[in-house]
Every structure is written in structure tokens, then in C-alpha cells.
Amino acid sequence: MEQAFFFYFAFVIAATSVLVVALRNPIYSTLALLVMFFHVAGLYVTLHAEFLAAVQIIVYAGAILVLYLFVVMLLNLKQDVRYHRQWPMAAAVGATLVIEAIILTAMKGSTTPAAATDTETAIGGAGNTEAIGDVLYTTYLFPFEVASLILLVAMIGAIVLAKKDIGEREA
Amino acid sequence: MTFALTISPSDLLLLLPEILLTLWLCLILIIDFSFPRLRNEQLAFFSIAGLAATLGCLAWFDIADITGSLFGNMFVLDGMALFFKMFIVGSTILVVLSSIDFIHRFKFFRGEFYFLVVMSALGMMFMASANDLLSVFVALEFSTLGLYVLVSYLREDMASNEAGVKFFILGIFAAALLAYGISLVYGETGKLVFSDMTSAQATPGLAIGFLLIFAALGFKIGAVPFHSWIPDTYHGSPTPVTAFLSIAPKGAAFAILLRMFFVSLATFKPVWILLLVATSILSMTYGNIVAIAQKNMKRLLAYSGIAQIGNVLIGLATGTKMGSDAMLFYLLTYLFANLGAFAVVIAVSEAIGSDEINDYSGLGRRSPFLAFSMLIFLLSLAGVPPLAGFIGKLYIFVAAVKEGLYLLITVGLINVVISMYYYLIVVKKMYVTEPHDRSPLKVSGSIKAVVYVCLAGTLAIGIYPQPVTDWVVSAIMMFSQLADPTASLPVPPAVVPFGG
Secondary structure (H helix, E strand, C coil), X not given: XXXXXXXXXXXXXXXXXXXXXXXXXXXXXXXXXXXXXXXXXXXXXXXXXXXXHHHHHHHHHHHHHHHHHHHHHHHCCCCCCCXXXXXXXXXXXXXXXXXXXXXXXXXXXXXXXXXXXXXXHHHCCCCHHHHHHHHHHCCCHHHHHHHHHHHHHHHHHHHHHHCCCCCCCCC | CCCXXXXXXXXXXXXXXXXXXXXXXXXXXXXXXHCCCCXXXXXXXXXXXXXXXXXXXXXXXXXXXXXXXXXXXXXXXXXXXXXXXXXXXXXXXHHHHHXXXXXXXXXXXXXXXXXXXXXXXXXXXXXXXXXXXXXXXXXXXXXXXXXXXXXXXXXXXXXXXXXXXXXXXXXXXXXXXXXXXXXXXXXXXXXXXXXXXXXXXXXXXXXXXXXXXXXXXXXXXXXXXXXXXXXXXXXXXXXXXXXXXXXXXXHHHHHHHHHHHHHHCHHHHHHHHHHHHXXXXXXXXXXXXXXHCCCEHHHHHHXXXXXXXXXXXXXXXXXXXXXXXXXXXXXXXXXXXXXXXXHHHHHHHHHHCCCEHHHHCCHHHHCHHHHHHHHHHHHHHHCCCCCHHHHHHHHHHHHHHHCCCHHHHHHHHHHHHHHXXXXXXXXXXXXXXXXXXXXXXXXXXXXXXXXHHHHHHHHHHHHCCHHHHHHHHHHCHHHHHHCCHXXXXXXXXXXXXXXX
């Protein structure tokens, strides 16, 4: 059963990814991306990572995709103005990634990667959202707190760079 | 599995400098917002007061030998972290001081300028203490985010906008490489903390991962294959920001590189030595040769900075305690010479409104003080005795001799000669060429203060390097296992020709 779901999600992810590049209308591409994001979330659920699945939907399908749609609609791209000369670059990048994947799988047998325990046994019964919350406020408190400062910088930075029509503040 | 976090007041003491600076930052923001009529200088001096308090706190830690680690080794406060924090805070003070005159060029958000400078400095302080890949990523992005905004602060100036966009796009590309590298390393080892990775096996995934992390840090320090953002960004940024970019983030990134290569990857030294030797040779040669053709002072200093980073990488390539001592020493001499040179550039650009090298002609007659200071800083960058830069280069080369890196030394020495040529072109312009305009230049008090501090640093370290050498050697006792007993101390000053 689980395998059937895996093949369904994998197939849809692969197919919609191709559609994102192949469709001529950018809005359709974005919508194909949306379908892909949902299926990636489904894949996470089959891996017992429900927190990641929720984040995938909230952040990617929710926030980032809306941002993409805004950009696509605001730029008002004409259908024929598209990049057609990019395939050599794409082929080079694709080939690199494929070779890397082959090397990494081929080497898999020769080394022993650090033993990893199953997620559920590792977190001992608690839901993984709860476990992530626990870790975030204990073990990883330091990066978490620093991240809160990043938000402050980002906020001030965005205002400094983007605010228009401000009266000259006298020095 | 249960998770617990216990933080005692004595643990929080280790975070005191950062907490102090964070609170001070909030104060800066509130004061700037509540008193819009406050003058810039007052806000600048207020920021400097906070930074000085932080510096004092760090100095107290250093003297009282307060060290330790927090959050399961994710945050360490050792001698090296303290050195780099003082390095960062000290350079930030000088940058803020030298920006006081420049700030009238910003039409808006003058107060936020100081906020962002100090905020990036805070991020770099976290970088100096970050002992695991996750903190490295978070702290690095934190400090860089402020810099993106600072680089494009001259909103009406196209060059500044271009600089900002280039820096931003290449910066997020580097961040992506870093994140990918970290995920590979974590996938292979299951560890994040540098000191836990020492027993890692050499797998292709690990190699690719560390290579990607090195590329991202190489971007921060501007070593050669990753330097493409430097010239345009340095040229377009407001000059105090260029000065800041050219020194503080590099110090912080070297702290991370030292932890990564000397702690995590100590067992793979024969492999990474080749990587570092190649990067170092490329940086020195490329930086120095391209610098010859520059017509703009900021671009010249940008390329000379690339070359100087190549010199620092020689120290990293040795992989010994002595090499790392020499690196820290070199960075300190570079701080004074480089910030001093940029302070003179700011003063000249305030007075004549230009950064072109041609407009420096006759500076020796128009402002003997600026010309003389520039002469000293350029000679220190070139490595002429008895200035600080000479001792720095000497230590670096001696450390390389002990490791038998003769190719690196040969290339390094050839590059010293090349660099002498373009530094002296500027000197010739200042002293020999007749000025177009003989009117003397006015220099403001705050710039003078920066120049005096940098002059004092350059001359004092050059003439009497012993206290600094001792400080640097004791700062990184953590690498003492890498010390070769026959070469545990950098050359005593008695061997140094003019070093008394």
C-alpha cells in the first residue's frame, strides 16, 4: 500500500515538474508547481514526517507560490518572450547532478554511513511536531534566538531599501 | 527521548558581550525613533559607546581568562573567539568613526545606518563563536543580511544599487552552496559540531560537502575563484561600508575556516593543503596583477585586498599552530593598514569628491598629513620594514618555510614585488605629480582620529611586535597539538632586522 502511494506521488511529482518547464503559459507553470508542492508534502507524510509536510504546504504551497504568482502576473510576461537558449546550461547542470547521484549511490556500499535510527523510535512516541518544538527550544536554542535577530535586520533592511516618499529627516 | 536545557547565570555570562550589544542596538533604534532631531554625530558616538563597552567586556574576559562553551558546544568562547570578537568590534568602532562625515550623503535613514553596521558586527561576533554548522549558517546569513542593505545604502546612486544587487545575488548563491554543503556533511557524519567530526571517514559526499562549505566561506573572504563580486561591490558601496566589508567579515570567516580545517578536518591535512595552496596562489597572483591596471583607489584597494587574503591563506595552508598564529597576526596588521587607507580615501573623497587615483596627484602638498598617512599604510600593505605589514608577511613566510611550502613562498615573494609597484604608483602620484589644484584639504576630527589610531597601530606593531605576538600565540592555545616543538613560537623579534 505504502509503495503504491510512493509511486503515485513520485509519478505526479516528476510529471508536474516537467510541466512546469514545458508549459508555455507561465501561470499554468506556476499552477503545475502548486500540484507538485502538494505531492511532495504527500511524500513526506508517507515518510512519517508530518511536520515537514505541514511546513511544505504552509511555506511553499502557501507563501512562496503566491509570491511566484504575484511576480508572474505583475511582470505580465508575454507567452512568446521566453528563454530558449538555456538548454546547454540546463544540460550541463543536469549532467553534473546525475553524475553526482550515480557516484553517491555507487559508493554507498563501500562506506558505512553513520547509523541512523527510525524517526519514531528516536523521538520515542511523541509526535514529530512536538519533538521539533522540544529540540528547537533546548538543543538548538542558540541558532533559534539568532534567527529572531535576523528577522529584525530583515525588517529594518526592507524598510530602508524600499520605503518611498519619505520626508527628509533633518539631521 | 527527553530534551532539557539548563542555563545558569554563569553560562549567560559567556554571552554577556552579545547580550550587551543586542540591548544597545534596541536602544539605538528606540533613541533614533524617539528623537528625530538628534544629530548624527550624537547617535554615532552613542553606538561607539556601546561597542566600546562590548570591547571592554571582551578585554576583561581575555584578561580574566573567562572561557567556556554553551548549548552543547554550539557556542564556544575560547581565546580564538575572543581575539576575533575584539578584532570585529575594534574594526567596527573605527568604521563608525570614519562614517560620521560620510553620512550626510545619505538622504534618508541616517540613524538606521549605525543600527545596521552594529547589527552586522553582532552577527560576525556570533560567527567567531559558532562551533557547529547550523550556527555557522545562521550567524553568517545574519551578518550578511545587514551588509546587503548597507552596500546599497546610496539609494539614488546607480553604482551603489548595482553593487547591492550583485552582492545580493552572489551572496544568496553562496548561502545556497553553504546550505547544500552542510546537508551533505550532516548526511554523511550525522554530526553538526566541528569537534565531533574529527573521526569522520573520507567519503565522496563528505568531500563534496566540505568543498561547498569552503566555496561559501571563500566567497566571504573573497579568495580567487569566488572573488567576482568584490571589485564592483567595493567600488559602488558607500566608502565606510567598503572599509567594513574589507575587514570585519573576513576576520569572522577566517575564525570559521580555522575551526573547520584545524579541528574537523585535521586528519585530512594532506588533501586540503593542496586546495588551500592553489587558492592562495591564485588569489595573490590575480589580485596583484589586476590591481596594476586600476585607475580608482577603491578598486585598487579591492584587488589589493584579494591579494592580501591570498597571503593570509598561506598561513591557513601550513596547517600548523605557527601558521595560525601568523594568520591572526597578519589579519591584525591588515586591519590597521587597510582601515587607515580607507579612512584617507574617505577624507580625500569628502574634500575633492573623487576616488580616482589621478585626483590624488599632489596630495603631498595639499595635505601632507593625509599623504604621509597613506604612504605609511600602503607601505605596510606592501610589507616594508619597519612597519607592521612587514612583520606579518615575515611570520607568514617563516611558518610556510617550516612546512616546506617553497612553491607558495616563491609565488608569495614575487607577488610582494608586484604589489610594491602599484602601491608606489599611488605614492608617486601623491608626491611627485603636480597638483591641478593647490588648495589645501580640510580633514575632520573623526577621520583624523581613525587615521591616528591606524598609524599608531601600524607603527607600534612594526617596531615592537612582541606584546601582539604573545597575545596571538596565547589566543589560539587550542591548536597547540598542531605545534611542532621546534617551531612553536613565531620568530622572536631579535631576528627581525628593524624590529628591535
